[in-house]
Amino acid sequence: MMEIGITHYLVVSVVLFSLGVLALTTRRNVVLMLMGIEFMLNAANINLVAFSRYQGLNLHGHVFALFVIVLAAVEAAVALAIVLHIYRMNNTVEADRIADLKE
Amino acid sequence: MTADTLLTLTLIILFLPLFSFALLLAFGKRLPRKGDAIATGLMFLNLGLAVAVLFGVYALPETPAIHGFAQTPIQMNFKWIDFKTTIEVFGNTIPLQIELGLLIDRLVAIMLVVVTLITALVHLFSIGYMHGDPKYHRFFAYLGIFAFSMLGIVVTNNLLMMYAAWELVGLSSYLLIGFWYEKPAPGYAATKAFLMNRVGDIGMWIGIMILFVSYGTFRFDLIFAHIAAGNLPFGSDAWLTAAGILLFMGAIGKSAQFPLHTWLPDAMEGPTPVSALIHAATMVAAGVYLVARTFPLMSGDALLVIASIGTITAFVAATIAIVQNDIKKVLAYSTVSQLGYMILALGVGAFTAGFFHLVTHAMFKACLFLGSGSVIHAMHHGLHKIHDHDTDAQDIRNMGGLAKKMPVTFATFLIATLAISGVPLFSGFLSKDEILAGAWAFGSLQGQLAVLVPYVGFGVAALTAFYMFRLVILTFFGEPKRPDIHQHMHESPATMTIPIIVLASLSIWIFYSFNPFSGPSGWFVTSLPAPTTVTGSNWYPFAHGDLTHGDVTHGDVMPGDVMPGDVTDEAVAQGVEDRTAAVGQGSVVTANPSQEAFEHRVHESHLPAMIASLILALSGIAVAFGVYKRKMIDTDRLVEKTGPLYRFLLNKWYFDEIYEKWVVLPGVHLIARMMHWFDSRIVDGAVNGVATITMLQSRMSGLFDKWVVDGAVNGVAYAAGFFGIVLKKSQTGRIQAYIAFLLAGVVILFYVFR
Secondary structure, eight states, X not given: OXXXXXXXXXXXXXXXXXXXHHHHHHOOBHHXXXXXXXXXXXXXXXXXXHHIIIIIOSSXXXXXXXXXXXXHHHXXXXXXXXXXXXXXXXXXXXXXXXXXXXX | OOHHHHHHHHHHHHHHHHHHHHHHHHHTTTSGGGGHHHHHHHHHHHHHHHHHHXXXXXXXXXXXXXTTBSSOOEEEEEEEEEEEXXXXXXXXEEEEEEEEEEEEOHHHHHHHHHHHHHHHHHHHHHHHHTTTOTTHHHHHHHHHHHHHHHHHHHHBSBHHHHHHHHHHHHHHHHHHHGGGTTSHHHHHHHHHHHHHHHHHHHHHHHHHHHHHHHHSOOBHHHHHHHHHTTOOGGGOHHHXXXXXXXXXXXXXXXXXXXXXXXXXXXGGGSOHHHHHIIIIISHHHHHHHHHHHTGGGOOHHHHHHHHHHHHHHHHXXXXXXXXXXXXXXXXXXXXXXXXXXXXXXXXXXXXHHHHHHHHHHHHXXXXXXXXXXXXXXXXXXXXXXXXXXXXXXXXXXXXXXXXHHOHHHHHHHHHHHHHHHTOTTBHHHHHHHHHHHHHHHHHHHHOGGGGHHHHHHHHHHHHHHHHHHHHHHHHHSSSOSOHHHHTTOXXXXXXXXXXXXXXXXXXXXXXXXXXXXXXXXXXXXXXXOOOOOSSGGGSOOOOTXXXXXXXXXXXXXXXXXXXXXXXOHHHHHSHHHHHHHHTTXXXXXXXXXXXXXXXXXXXXXXXXXXHHHHHHHHHHHHHHIIIIISOOSOHHHHHHHTHHHHHHHHTGGGHHHHHIXXXXXXXXXXXXXXXXXXXXXXXXXXXXXXXXXXXXXXXXXXXXXXXXXXXXXXHHHHHHXXXXXXXHTTOOOOHHHHHHHHHHHHHHHHHHTO
């Protein structure tokens, strides 16, 4: 039976990160883009914990992961507040239609 | 006194007036009495030194004659410029250098006394005459520089220094004639004097250069020795004659000889003491002195020219003097005429007579000028009293009857007039008699047209007596023509009368010869024999019997001659000595047969010449008394009858008009045209050229600005705008596009930094 190694974790993390990027770049809905960001953050967490487990033999990675989870929660709270605000101003959450940065 | 003492004294005499000039010019205003006492004191000190030198020179033992000098003169030389190269002069290699130096002989000693005496007395006179003038101290300063320059001419032993002093005299006379430059006439007169002198000086300079190029030296003794040794300039008699005539041109200018005589009467615009100093006694005598100095090198042909010029001058000026009405103009033309006499005397070969007349004339003419100054001073005083500013103070038609008012001036004026007229017991008789004897001898020896010289000489003697007594009678005798001025006139102060008295007493025979009827037996003439000419057979051919042409010629080795080969080793070591020896100086001076024949004839001519001149002078005086005192002839009717001749004389033979028409105006026109050409072509061309170049340059600069500088500025702006437009496209405003770019960037960076 094949032992679960670091490669497996990294593959999962890559898949998860790619999905996150895909969601961030392709979804029109701002909430879904935020979810993409969460995917990417968690992919990074997997990497941190995996590296910590297989290479460092200490808990640095775990601690980092915990910080990332906390920051992600905070980010989600702030971002959702912004999204609500955007919705209230533009009456939509479609990123394409909020092109205020152009010129 | 030793030679060294004499040289030292002479140097002091030369530089004291320069010191006076510098002192008064720098501190004149701040000195007590504006420095006149200091200047006058220095001049009298100078006079004392000059008298000491005179006695010192005469106390020296007799020395043998050298070429061109009757006695070996005392000399001092120093090297001024050494060109550090050598030149070849008549087979001798000599160092090319310019020497300056002093020369003292009896001629110089007498000139020193004459110049310092007149200068000192004129200083004294000026204290009274120039009193109250705003430029009082400057006047004395100018007198100082003049005395320095004049003494420079006298004491030099070379032509270069003489020329320099000559020009300095020209400058100082310019300053003194134009002293009252705020009035137009003195300014013009000063310019005229200066320019006319320049005309003569150019000739003189060419003459000096002919001699320098030939002999490589300016020294008189060396030049004379060369000529005596047969070394003619460029090997030709003609060049020697030319050099003599060109040197004489300087004298024509300075001594106011025909045709350059017109400056002197105009120079009377200067203050009267200046007229006495410069235009009677010293500066105009410089020309005569030059001819006397260079007399030995004058060939017969050159002397003939000199005699002719002198004769013409004496005659022309005497005729003009008859009809002039300005007291100073009469004296001025009289001076020109007497200078003509001196030049005539030197020209005919009567060296001593010419120089003798220079000295006696200096005394009595300075006396006359200062006397006229005294009269003019009194006239000014009288005019001032009656508030008359239009009447001419110098016009003898406004005078008359001054003898009672100004007894001292009258007495001295009369003595000087008797002297110039050639009346016995006065100095002028002695010297004029010498000249006329010389002219007589010349006329009889030369024959042909040369007899005109003594005839004109005698005629001028009569004319001189006539016009001088006309002047005296109109000024001092008879009834005053302007009683209103006359009553306010009075004798001048002592500072003015003392110089006149001194000069008048020096016009008495006793100072020159104890026998009042025999000049040649006096100390003056016997102590100053004519130097033997160095021109040999090029002199007047008087000795027909004794000297056949070609018998004694230049270059023949005489017994006792020191030839170039005999130069001693010690002499060669010193360049200066080398030159002296190399030209054979020290060879025996042999008498010139022609000159001896001339002297002999002069001796024979004395008595007839004396009698003739006496008769003519007395008849001239008698005519003057008859016409102007007794009124035997009505002068007004005479003027009417001889209208054209009178006007011709009154207008001074129209010399000024002729020069104006034929020389000055064409000259001015030519110069004006040249100046116009220069101005329009060269100056304007330069200005316009600069303008054109500036315009061209500015146009190019404009183009550079427009295309390069502006182009760079606009190009940067355009580029910025261009990239702005291009890069603006990427700013879509879509957040996801930015994220896509970001990812693409990360991917690219990943590959770059892998």
